[in-house]
Amino acid sequence: MKLIQKKRIAFVGAGNVAWHLAQALAAAGHEIKAVYSRSRTSREALASKLPQAQPIATPDFKDLTLDVVFISVPDAALAEVAAALKVAPGTLVVHTSGSQPLTLLQSIEGARTGVFYPLQTFSKSKSLDLAQVPLLVEAWDEDTLQQIEALARSISSQVHTVSSEARKQLHLAAVFACNFTNHLLGISQQILQEANLPEQLLQPLIEETVAKAAQQNPFAVQTGPAIRGDENVLQAHLQLLQQHPGYALLYQQLSRSIQTQAPNGDAKANQG
Amino acid sequence: MKLIQKKRIAFVGAGNVAWHLAQALAAAGHEIKAVYSRSRTSREALASKLPQAQPIATPDFKDLTLDVVFISVPDAALAEVAAALKVAPGTLVVHTSGSQPLTLLQSIEGARTGVFYPLQTFSKSKSLDLAQVPLLVEAWDEDTLQQIEALARSISSQVHTVSSEARKQLHLAAVFACNFTNHLLGISQQILQEANLPEQLLQPLIEETVAKAAQQNPFAVQTGPAIRGDENVLQAHLQLLQQHPGYALLYQQLSRSIQTQAPNGDAKANQG
Numbered sequence: 001m002k003l004i005q006k007k008r009i010a011f012v013g014a015g016n017v018a019w020h021l022a023q024a025l026a027a028a029g030h031e032i033k034a035v036y037s038r039s040r041t042s043r044e045a046l047a048s049k050l051p052q053a054q055p056i057a058t059p060d061f062k063d064l065t066l067d068v069v070f071i072s073v074p075d076a077a078l079a080e081v082a083a084a085l086k087v088a089p090g091t092l093v094v095h096t097s098g099s100q101p102l103t104l105l106q107s108i109e110g111a112r113t114g115v116f117y118p119l120q121t122f123s124k125s126k127s128l129d130l131a132q133v134p135l136l137v138e139a140w141d142e143d144t145l146q147q148i149e150a151l152a153r154s155i156s157s158q159v160h161t162v163s164s165e166a167r168k169q170l171h172l173a174a175v176f177a178c179n180f181t182n183h184l185l186g187i188s189q190q191i192l193q194e195a196n197l198p199e200q201l202l203q204p205l206i207e208e209t210v211a212k213a214a215q216q217n218p219f220a221v222q223t224g225p226a227i228r229g230d231e232n233v234l235q236a237h238l239q240l241l242q243q244h245p246g247y248a249l250l251y252q253q254l255s256r257s258i259q260t261q262a263p264n265g266d267a268k269a270n271q272g
Numbered sequence: 273m274k275l276i277q278k279k280r281i282a283f284v285g286a287g288n289v290a291w292h293l294a295q296a297l298a299a300a301g302h303e304i305k306a307v308y309s310r311s312r313t314s315r316e317a318l319a320s321k322l323p324q325a326q327p328i329a330t331p332d333f334k335d336l337t338l339d340v341v342f343i344s345v346p347d348a349a350l351a352e353v354a355a356a357l358k359v360a361p362g363t364l365v366v367h368t369s370g371s372q373p374l375t376l377l378q379s380i381e382g383a384r385t386g387v388f389y390p391l392q393t394f395s396k397s398k399s400l401d402l403a404q405v406p407l408l409v410e411a412w413d414e415d416t417l418q419q420i421e422a423l424a425r426s427i428s429s430q431v432h433t434v435s436s437e438a439r440k441q442l443h444l445a446a447v448f449a450c451n452f453t454n455h456l457l458g459i460s461q462q463i464l465q466e467a468n469l470p471e472q473l474l475q476p477l478i479e480e481t482v483a484k485a486a487q488q489n490p491f492a493v494q495t496g497p498a499i500r501g502d503e504n505v506l507q508a509h510l511q512l513l514q515q516h517p518g519y520a521l522l523y524q525q526l527s528r529s530i531q532t533q534a535p536n537g538d539a540k541a542n543q544g
Contacts (some may be wrong), residue, residue, distance in 0.1 A: 016495065076502050084447045099505045100498070120477050122491045126484055128473035132476050149409070160473070169467035170474075172509050175517075177460035177474050179496030181453050182527045184488035185482070186533070188449035201406050201432070202442075202449050203486055205392050209450045210457070210482055212398055214475055218458035221395045223288065224451030230348045233371045237444050246529050247448075253525050254452045256517050261458070 011053075011059050012081060013072035014042035015120035017096050019049075021070065021155075024130040026050050027152045033064055041108035060086040068151065070116065071105075072096040077099040083107050092147060097169030101164040102138050114139035114148045117167060118156075121178050134158040136167055187247055219261055224269040276426040282306040282333050285352060286343035288394035289368050291321075293342065293427075296402040298322050300426045324354035340423065342379075342388065343473055344368040355379050355418040364419060370443030374410050386411035386420045386516055389439060390428075393450050406430040459519055463523040491533055498527035 007030045009133065011018045014037035019215065030053060032050040037043035038058045043055035050240050059081065061069055073081050075097050082105050088091060089110035099119050105113035115138040122128065135152040139145035152159040162170065187205065192199050212221055226232035234255060241248035273291060279302045283290045284408050286309035289419035298304050304322040308314035308331045315327035331353065333341055338359065345353050347369050359365060361382035371388050377385035387410040394400065409425040409431060417433065424431040434442065457478070464471050484493055497505035513520035 005427065061388060071328050074500055075497070075504060075505050076500075080316040099508060110422060115367065121471060121481055121484065121493075121495050123484065123488075123495070126493070128480065132341050134473050134476060148519060156530075158476075162469070164459065166467050166469055168508070168512060169463055170469055171505075172512050173460040173463040173469075173521075174474060174477055175496055175509065176456045176463070178477050179494070179498065180456050180523075180531070181478070182490045183526060183530050183533070184452050184456070184493055186494070188445040189443055189447075189485075191445040191448070195445075197434070197438055197442055197445075199419045200486070201391060202446060204404050204406060204430075205446055205450050206485075208400065208454070208484055209393055209454050210478055213454060213457040213461075213471070213478075216395075216398065218454045218461060221393075221398070222451070222454055222458070223393050223395070224447055224454075225347070226451065228346055228348075230346060234348050236440070237447065240440060240444050246532055250525055250529055251452075253522055254455060257522055258451070258455050260518055261455070 004029050005119050005150060006030055007071065007151060007184065008033055008054065008059060008065060009068045010064060010066050011070045012036050012059055014046040016124055017118065018070065018072035019046055019124045020122045020128055020130065021072065021118060022046060023049055023095065024155045033066060034061065059084050062086045063090050068092045068094065070094055071094060073212040079104055087111050095150060098174065099168055112144045114144055116148055116152060116183065119170065119174065130155050134160055136160050136162040138162060138164060202235055215240060220260060226258040275331065277422060278302055279339040279423060279429060280305050280337060281340045281342065282336060283337050283342045283344060284308050284357065286311065286318040286453055287344065288396055289390065289504040290342065290344040291318055291396045292400055292402065293344065293368065293390060294318060295321055296427045298357050302466050305338060306395045331356050334358045337385055338363055340364045340366065342366055342368060347372050359383050366420060370446065371440055384416045386416055388420055391442065391446065402427050403429060406432060408432050410434060410436060468538065494530060498530040
């Protein structure tokens, strides 16, 4: 157990990110004093997981003695929530968004502001060890940044200072690597289910794909019918997808994108 | 070391799949006697990895004493290669294609035929333990099937009998889960590189995405701006992709596909 400077914390939002962050901070020894969410069910559910937290119905934290307020709400709601937030002067307010700039918190009167973005995918239904999750932090001044970094290091060994601009690019990259990949894995499982094939058959292939991509430029090790220019297989696959026109369209566009990508001489030479 | 019935084997093709299969079979105690490929460089490179193999320039194996011939060539070339192949009567000939039917080998005079499909992605530049790779096998008759299964079990513990029809669906699912996923990981790395961000930042996120998809239906745990209907983020991301119109198009279509997919009440309820 490392020595931490214990902080008194409140959460605005009780969704997937707040769910995991609040519990990890509490487990690290911080005191989560309050959880606000518009949804009564959500705020009560999260507060019930935190021994010292009360669910509250308005985002007014002026009368609570707090060091830090986390705003962890959908990106689209962030500006509105920040405008409604009330905190005591000098309170540190951070948001947890990958795509939203630090400037969005400027409207919060009397607050010091920053960003505390956990680069991971969260679902309430799946537990997760935050110790290896990269936490990307940002602040206006060095002193505030150090406070946020200390808080981040109390729950993760991967703390990086990243500007709002770079964080936007990182979030975009994460959408491709995580959100879109997850969708493709879903399509793949649906195809297996419809063919009455065991879903775990593809697991070694998926794991090898990801392991390989971590070691080499994925474009340089691309395999499959598209990079080979194997029109017969492409046509046969589109035929198999007749009942799923949306997937057939995706198949075509992903294949085209693979083919547009700098032709991979190595993969072609390896055939035959 | 388990007891195996040692086979005398030749390979037609010296690409990624032949490269790994031939070496795994040799390591398991089988004798790889010959490697044919149109490309002299390729056949010599593979034969040089196999102590007992000679590179040969025509696909005529009639005068070699062989038990099994593997045809491991691009799908589009398979029919032509099979038609040109010459083997002694009774030789077992298998192809290693995920998408091509067993019937494609019917033209090979005097041969017993089957399928020996390793469900994995192969690059010559990355070594791989085949012991956990699913091998999908098929044959016309029970006796041939048992021979192929024994051979498969000598290099992998994951041997499954799968019909040509089901194998096609499996291959299609693998294209989504592996080839397309790899392309998305490549795009993601390119975005990070262009923003001067360390590529390994996304690795925990990618691994968690894959681990989660193995435990739960990916559609049920979909996260990200598309499933949240977060138009501001979607538009901002398209803006960031202005220099990559092909990627912007993919971004739009993948987002649309996620949104078309049965709306995920759980993910939406978890927000805010």
